[in-house]
Amino acid sequence: MSSTFFINILRFILLLTLQIVIFNNMTFLGFIMPLPYILFIILYPVNSNKPTLIISSFLLGLIMDLFSNSGGIHTTACLILAYYRPYLFKFAFGVSYEYQTIKLNESITPERFSFILLAVVIHHFTLFILEAFQVTFIFDILIRTLLSTIFTIISCIIIIYLIKPNKR
């Protein structure tokens, strides 16, 4: 229990640092930015209690907002992703997801990929809607969501492979 707790705190700090120091400065075509910090919410243990996840994703988003001057958009997007995570699990892995011990950082199967894809799309769509805050930008929002999702997933998969413990 305590070891997963410390691993999560470490992940929280490491992913935020990575995001702020490296990925915030990585922009493609001027507006596409990968946001792999949400890996914290994606990789959070399946069976641990939900209030902790919600509070920690609130803090995660708040710190991102502090650094990117964006009010509360990252906070809201992270909260929504954290709250709907169980439903995404149910959708991707079937009803009995709670009885399996899924570790996302093992290898990427179609189920895991679909889970990551859904999570990233939900997060980014909320984020860009709140960032634009106007209906007239809807086309822009969709394009940003699509392109940023691609880059976020690529960076997420790279990070997953990098932090994967070398077994076998």
Next chain:
Amino acid sequence: MQQIFNFIFKNSTGILFLLLLSISLSLTIQSHSFHKSRIISSANFLTGGVYEEINSFTEYLNLKTENDALALENARLKSILFNTKDTTTIEKPQNLKGVAPDDIVVSKVIHNSYNTHENFLTLNSGANDGVKPDMGVINSLGIVGIIDRTSAKYSTVVSILNTKSQINAKIKKSNHFGSLTWNGKSTGYVQLVDVPRLASVRKGDTIVTGGQSVIFPEGINIGTVDKVYKEEETNYYVLNIKLFNDMTNLGHVYIIKSKDRDEVNNLEKEIKKDE
């Protein structure tokens, strides 16, 4: 009573979620109303300090371009130095109407965002250096933005690349006014809207800040006209303006405090009192 407690215990996650969601949504909405000060900003001790560290590293990587810019500026300064009789003047942007050289603060951009619809910069000088909200920010090429919020050592700037930003500007040769906005698309271009149709505008005309604004002195460069078209609903001209500044690559900037500003504000207050 028992049932109420049972309900709360059963739905504790949902209630927690809704509570935090309302906090974050109110932060979001508050940040979108432009003139209110924001609680969450990068002008505080922690974030400003971290950005300063990151910037000191990226600055090292940009030494070459910065050197080129400095060399250019040096050449220009030398040409001024050798061509004027009065050699004691220090080169801060001069010829700004209504601004004394003491009212210019030289500062450095430590964080620059240009990929969202509402972009902000963070500068490394704050209230200790005499920076106050609503001061104008320019650099040697043209305008950059307006100070939004300050802390003791840092301050944030509403970039001209912000869909909420509105700055008074005019066509240099004909004095027709319009307001400068950004449509959120390209970082190299801004739009001058509400230009009367009487104005004769051509591609390549220079756009400068207008005298109606008390934030910027009159006549600071903005950009050149790239395209002129008519807005269907209002029949005013909309000009697409190519900025002199590369907003994606900003180094040192000047924060200016218009001296006439207090005077103008006082005068306008008096008029209101008389009414």
